[in-house]
Amino acid sequence: MSELGERPGYFGEFGGRFVAETLMPALIELTDALDTIVNVEPFQREWRELLRHYVGRPTPLWRAERLADALDPARRHLGELWLKREDLCHTGAHKINNALGQVLLAKKLGKTRIIAETGAGQHGVATATAAAVMGLPCEVYMGEVDIARQAPNVSRMKMLGATVTPALSGSRTLKDAMNEALRDWVTNVRTTHYCVGSAAGPHPYPTLVAELQRVIGDEARAQWLESAGGLPDAVVACVGGGSNAIGMFRAFIPDDVALFGVEAAGEGVETGRHAATLTEGRVGVLHGARTLVLSDDDGQILEAHSVSAGLDYPGVGPEHAALMRSGRARYLTASDDEALAAAHQVARTEGILVALETAHAFARLADIAREESRRLARPARIALCLSGRGDKDLSTIEERSK
Amino acid sequence: MTVARIDATFAACRAEGRPALIAYLTTGDPSLEDSLACARALLAAGADMLELGVPFSDPSADGPVIAAASARAIRAGGSLTAALGLAKRLRSESNAPLVLFTYLNPVLAFGQERLPQALLDAGVDALLVVDLPAEEGAELRAALAAVEVAVIPLVAPTTSEAREPSVVLGARGFIYYVSATGVTGLGDAPLGAAAERARAIAARAKLPVVVGFGVDTPDKARALAAARVDGVVVGSAIVGTIAAAPDLASRIAAVRSLVASLASAMK
Numbered sequence: 166m167s168e169l170g171e172r173p174g175y176f177g178e179f180g181g182r183f184v185a186e187t188l189m190p191a192l193i194e195l196t197d198a199l200d201t202i203v204n205v206e207p208f209q210r211e212w213r214e215l216l217r218h219y220v221g222r223p224t225p226l227w228r229a230e231r232l233a234d235a236l237d238p239a240r241r242h243l244g245e246l247w248l249k250r251e252d253l254c255h256t257g258a259h260k261i262n263n264a265l266g267q268v269l270l271a272k273k274l275g276k277t278r279i280i281a282e283t284g285a286g287q288h289g290v291a292t293a294t295a296a297a298v299m300g301l302p303c304e305v306y307m308g309e310v311d312i313a314r315q316a317p318n319v320s321r322m323k324m325l326g327a328t329v330t331p332a333l334s335g336s337r338t339l340k341d342a343m344n345e346a347l348r349d350w351v352t353n354v355r356t357t358h359y360c361v362g363s364a365a366g367p368h369p370y371p372t373l374v375a376e377l378q379r380v381i382g383d384e385a386r387a388q389w390l391e392s393a394g395g396l397p398d399a400v401v402a403c404v405g406g407g408s409n410a411i412g413m414f415r416a417f418i419p420d421d422v423a424l425f426g427v428e429a430a431g432e433g434v435e436t437g438r439h440a441a442t443l444t445e446g447r448v449g450v451l452h453g454a455r456t457l458v459l460s461d462d463d464g465q466i467l468e469a470h471s472v473s474a475g476l477d478y479p480g481v482g483p484e485h486a487a488l489m490r491s492g493r494a495r496y497l498t499a500s501d502d503e504a505l506a507a508a509h510q511v512a513r514t515e516g517i518l519v520a521l522e523t524a525h526a527f528a529r530l531a532d533i534a535r536e537e538s539r540r541l542a543r544p545a546r547i548a549l550c551l552s553g554r555g556d557k558d559l560s561t562i563e564e565r566s567k
Numbered sequence: 568m569t570v571a572r573i574d575a576t577f578a579a580c581r582a583e584g585r586p587a588l589i590a591y592l593t594t595g596d597p598s599l600e601d602s603l604a605c606a607r608a609l610l611a612a613g614a615d616m617l618e619l620g621v622p623f624s625d626p627s628a629d630g631p632v633i634a635a636a637s638a639r640a641i642r643a644g645g646s647l648t649a650a651l652g653l654a655k656r657l658r659s660e661s662n663a664p665l666v667l668f669t670y671l672n673p674v675l676a677f678g679q680e681r682l683p684q685a686l687l688d689a690g691v692d693a694l695l696v697v698d699l700p701a702e703e704g705a706e707l708r709a710a711l712a713a714v715e716v717a718v719i720p721l722v723a724p725t726t727s728e729a730r731e732p733s734v735v736l737g738a739r740g741f742i743y744y745v746s747a748t749g750v751t752g753l754g755d756a757p758l759g760a761a762a763e764r765a766r767a768i769a770a771r772a773k774l775p776v777v778v779g780f781g782v783d784t785p786d787k788a789r790a791l792a793a794a795r796v797d798g799v800v801v802g803s804a805i806v807g808t809i810a811a812a813p814d815l816a817s818r819i820a821a822v823r824s825l826v827a828s829l830a831s832a833m834k
Contacts, residue, residue, distance in 0.1 A: 183671055183698045185628040186734065187723035187748050334634060340625060347627040352749040354725060450671045451625065463646040464676030465624040
């Protein structure tokens with residue numbers, strides 16, 4: 166589904182561009198660049214070379230037999246489980262696909278400086294990496310709270326030559342980092358490219374990021390056809406802003422494949438301390454897009470909560486809001502505790518330390534398999550996007566396991 | 568009245584050979600009662616028009632001064648509803664144009680369908696939505712046009728002359744020219760160039776064009792008046808003055824003195 170509806174930049178009723186006039190010309194330039202630069206052969210060749218030789222793509226599709234046995238010992242519901250190993254990308258997460266694409270685009274647009282926002286730090290590390298390899302200065306905004314809980318990634322960004330600037334306002338997490346990045350961009354828009362990290366924000370970012378991330382789903386689909394024959398019954402991914410999920414989903418949208426996104430329920434959706442935007446959000450405008458947001462009756466954005474800094478965002482990419490509204494994708498939630506338990510289980514059964522973001526998707530796997538097997542009247546075959554590796558979360562995991 | 572009230576104000580200022588002085592405050596900072604008292608003081612000291620800021624949790628186009636005011640105002644109960652209440656009380660005692668300055672999300676939460684009547688009931692003459700560019704919000708614009716409430720467009724230095732006509736298309740009341748690329752509260756906006764562009768826009772659009780972002784001293788206001796702009800917006804300087812004063816009496820005295828000096832500099 167690329168740009169449903171009549172208006173460009175809209176997915177059904179969601180999307181659009183809601184920014185200060187100062188930024189509009191830059192967004193229009195970037196939108197034009199989608200057609201004139203990104204979707205043409207020289208760019209694609211250059212970017213795909215980087216993906217192959219620098220990132221290490223294609224990433225493997227790994228059949229997770231021991232985890233499948235652990236989740237469903239009788240194997241009545243879960244027929245096959247395959248993991249798309251984005252954790253094996255250079256820098257340890259899918260974020261690098263997008264960062265390299267955008268920084269390459271920025272160079273072609275003649276921009277001389279890169280800025281980014283980051284929550285867990287994975288997008289910050291990816292952007293700092295892309296800026297380093299392409300020789301551009303980079304400044305990364307990160308909430309003060311996230312700087313404290315994601316220290317290893319802060320060190321990595323600094324070693325890569327990026328400046329890490331704390332966002333001190335609001336909840337001092339991802340949304341505030343995005344506000345600071347927007348303030349920087351509105352001030353330096355003529356020279357600076359804002360490398361948005363998720364399939365969120367004003368048009369064309371949701372489309373640009375989804376197009377750069379759909380390499381995940383395109384590869385997974387081809388690999389599945391080759392290794393497993395046919396197509397999976399369901400595809401599962403975690404959703405914060407939703408970039409790994411939309412990258413995985415886009416390739417399967419035309420197919421008869423069920424799509425499941427898993428959001429962070431934090432301490433429980435009923436406690437109000439969560440990041441389940443699609444499940445609990447209302448239609449609003451945040452950071453340039455009309456989408457579902459966590460907001461109060463006055464339109465003030467609520468703080469999101471999740472054990473995973475990467476999911477701790479009160480908005481979501483507009484294409485996910487549209488996929489939910491149309492019924493094409495379903496969105497579930499997993500709590501902090503469920504995600505932590507899943508992270509331990511994946512580590513012990515498959516020998517993979519997964520990011521806490523991805524652990525949310527693993528936490529709902531057994532339920533999804535049960536539901537799908539009932540619908541299909543046979544064990545379900547599932548593909549899951551393992552969006553990133555968990556080294557960065559070790560201190561959180563240790564702390565929570567005490 | 569509504570748009571007509573704005574037109575009359577610019578006409579009166581023009582007759583006096585000076586720009587209109589437009590004063591901004593964040594409603595609810597530090598309390599709604601303080602805002603009412605400060606708004607009265609602004610008008611008494613020579614402001615021709617008020618911009619009533621609706622506090623928003625994520626003011627990504629604002630600098631630190633207004634962002635901090637927004638956070639304080641929300642804690643004190645500030646909201647779009649409260650700003651409308653404040654406007655209503657001001658309208659009962661003043662004929663000065665009132666412009667509601669907001670981000671879009673509070674408008675969506677309030678309800679776009681009931682906003683036009685609510686603005687009318689409160690005596691608000693215009694709406695300025697920072698994050699609603701010309702391409703968006705057709706329904707809201709139509710509904711407000713039907714009740715004669717102006718939607719104020721912003722033109723930025725990055726807005727090309729080719730794009731400008733579509734940005735100001737259908738504008739009424741006035742046009743807001745952002746003096747420099749950046750957030751509110753800039754200290755070093757190139758005001759000479761801003762005045763030149765503002766006059767050019769006014770000539771093309773046949774509407775008053777006001778200059779804002781970065782006007783924080785009487786000297787800067789005097790320079791803009793000498794450059795014959797139609798209006799000058801002062802925001803962060805007023806909000807910062809309110810924040811720096813320890814109590815209501817000193818807040819009132821401080822904003823009175825600031826606005827009086829700005830007004831006399833522009834005469």
